Amino acid sequence: MSKANFLERRSVVSALLKGRKDAIVVGGLGASTYDIAAAGDHDLNFYLWGGMGGAVMIALGVALAQPALPVVVITGDGEMLMGMGSLATVGLQKPGNLTIIVLDNEVYGETGGQASHTGANTDLVGVAKACGISDARSIATMAEIEAFAPSMQDVSAGPRFVSIKIDSANLERVLASRDGSFIVTRIRGALGFAPI
Secondary structure, X not given: OOHHHOEOHHHHHHHHHOOOOOOEEEEOOOHHHHHHHHOOOOOOXXXXXXXXXXXXXXXXXXXXXXXXXXXXXXXXXXHHHHOOHHHHHHHHHOOOOEEEEEXXXXXXXXXXXXXXXXXXXXXXXXXXXXXXXXEEXXXXXXXXXXXHHHHHHOOOOOOEEEEEEEOOOOOOOOOXXXXXXXXXXXXXXXXXXXXX
């Protein structure tokens, strides 16, 4: 696929989250968190501001703790490359309610735009399949994204892994709360748990 055909990241995330209902959404480090916030702040958004490589493991923990709720992690290719081992654990645990979305712009956007491995020889969909995530695919059009988005609500057919090639535009940052205690307390409250 030519980079000219890569999709606009904010349009992709907005389309994915349009009908999110009660999905818990975990954002990976950096731009994917800004994209989630730009699509609309929500009590069930879990924004990560550090810990590169940990988004999928955090989402896995939430999915295992809340099996009746859909859990979606939206992260970038650099963050996913940093935490590829998490796919093996997801493939072993097989949480039916977990969807992993990788926004792949083929660069490490948070560290200066260096080329990432996905622009050369690393196939994240192939890695996910090899780790036991049988529903792993690439999506290349907005029509495919809109058709896929409702499946994120299914809490029994996962885990799902999707790679979407997006442009590498450096967009204005949309910042939600950076207070980790506030974010955790807000999510706990939205799920009906007392603050810690």
